Amino acid sequence: MLMCRDLADIASDYIDGELTNRQNLSVKMHLMMCKHCRTFIGNLRASTDLLKVHASRQENEELIRKIDERVAEALGARKSESDGCK
């Protein structure tokens, strides 16, 4: 029988739909009977959603500025080369 600890171990796989049908069924059966695990799964899912939103907002302005400079320089050099060939 699936215990709470076992469920916590495979909780991300359950959230992402990565379990086999059999595993999925035993998680669902356990969740019907266990309030604590229902709260845990709900909170882990909420944490995952939070991460998605937060991580996609992360930017690195300084790195982007440096890359823009190097790309502009390289594009400029390429253009002068091709102009020189004409």
Added chain:
Amino acid sequence: MDTSTHPDPQGSLIEDLKRGNSFAYKEAVREYSPGMLAVARFYLDHSSAEEIVQDCWVTVIDAIQKFEGRSGLKTWLHRIVANRCKNKLRSINREVATDFSESLDPELADRFNAKGRWDLPPKLKFHESADTLMENDALSGCLDKHLSALPETQRSALMLYEAHQHKSEDVCNILDINASNLRVLLHRARQKIFLMVETFQETGKC
């Protein structure tokens, strides 16, 4: 325009990049660099990772001419970064060391009794939606702090899977790990964030 090899609107961005359009480069750099940095950080320290990402963009100016659209632009860029990082690691004779042994976080594992039932169950439900929670600046700052404290391998896997929405298969290819190891990295990282949010909600402290 031939759209058989790449779907719009990315197709037009790729055509602009091939033409050397500087605005297209600015757009692509802003869109794709955070993910490229996440890939590089899996393999290298922060400053080497930033250098690799900068070098890659310079390489892309020529390499994009040969891009045929067999994969998406994002996956193609991430693979270039990964290959460069792997070459660099080979040149300095180093490997990425990662512990894939336990999927349950030790702090969470301690909350179960010997029979495998909850000893210290989660008390509160996280009611609010992610967008509402993110409006809390203190929580957002706390998330930054805890994301920075994650091992690089966990953070990179998390960034590529959650923020940059790669499929598992692509993350495994880019990071050179197998599917079960990716599952361990993702689960470990999510549990850390779960524990952080729980502490924050219960105590208001980070």
